[in-house]
Amino acid sequence: MRILFLGDVMGRAGRRAITEGLTDLRARLRADFVIVNGENASGGMGLTAGHAQLLLDAGADCLTLGDHAFDQKDMLSFIDREPRIIRPLNFSREAPGRGHGVFSDARGRKVLVLQALGQVFMKRPFDDPFSAVDQVLRAYPSGGLVQAAVLDIHAEATSEKMAMGHYCDGRASLVVGTHTHVPTADAQVLARGTGYLTDAGMCGDYDSVIGMDKAEPMRRFLTGMSRDRFTPAEGEATLSGVLVETDDRSGMAKAMHMVRSGGRLQPSPVLP
Known part of the structure; x- marks a missing residue:
């Protein structure tokens, strides 16, 4: 199976790139299943129901969220009506929605998608992501009930993401990091067969500060003072x-x- 995972969709620019480019990209890559992290698609903070539907209609088979999962309040009710949206496993026990789901590709092959939030350097003390992930992977062994399993580890610290990759090695098809909006260059297949990437990067404008217009972040770094909201x-x-x-x-x-x-972030040509 060929599974495409796209990193955090960032604002209007990211949504436009998905709606205008995903169909062609999916065809060129011959992707059987597409997962998109949409947690910053609405103004950089969360995901509205309307924007979620836009991403799904553009060709995403499943959307994952993150620590901003419910910044847009209509997601609190929409997520219970739309099973293709996955929020973090270790979010509040009272949170609506699901932290994992099993989906089918066009040939009927089953794909488990789950997401967990990291704890290191995050603003809230989320529950232990390792035990939460372990419980789900034990229930859905790869090559058994499902043909593939993909974990989106939404975390700040690269060490925590790498530890999760090794923890899931041999049990998940892919462990991929999100949240930092900066793509890493360590795509690899680990020793027991799990694909791993520390961060997928973002679907957004890279002429920015992690997807935000440069003016306000630069002002805050240079002066220590804020004037406007991040956009x-x-x-x-x-x-x-x-x-x-x-x-x-x-x-x-x-x-x-x-x-x-x-956009700007094109692969470099291979040098002689």
Whole structure:
């Protein structure tokens, strides 16, 4: 199976890149299943019901969220009506929605999608992500009830993401980080067959400060004072993420490919 994962959709620019580019990208990559992290798609903070529907209609098979999952209040009710949206497993026990789901590709193959929030350097003391993930992976062994399992680890610290990758090695098809909006260059297949990437980056305008218009972040760094709200940059966006090829019988990864499409963040040419 070929599974495409795209990082945090950032504001209007990211939404536009998805609606205008995902159909073609999916066809070019021959992706069987597409997962998109949409947690910053609405003004850089959360995801509205309308924008969620826009991303799903554009070709995403599943959306993941993050620590801003319910910043947009209509998501509190919409997520219970839309099973294709996954919020973090270790969010509040009272939170609506689900932290994992099993979906089918066009050929009927089952894909488990789950998400967890990291604890290190995050603003809130979320529950232990490792035990939450372990419980779900034990219930859905790869190559058994599902043909593939993808974990979105939404976290700040690279060490925590890497630890999660090794913790899930041999049990998940792909462990991919989100949240920092900066793509890392460490795509690899771990020793027991799990594809791993520390951060998928964002689907947004990279002529920015992690997706935000540069003026206000620069002012705060230089003066220590704020004047305006952060607003998403609205230039041409890059779709950024990873494509993993998996074995249907074992559920493990066979290959990992970095994905960059459009905008400023194009892959560098191979030097002689």
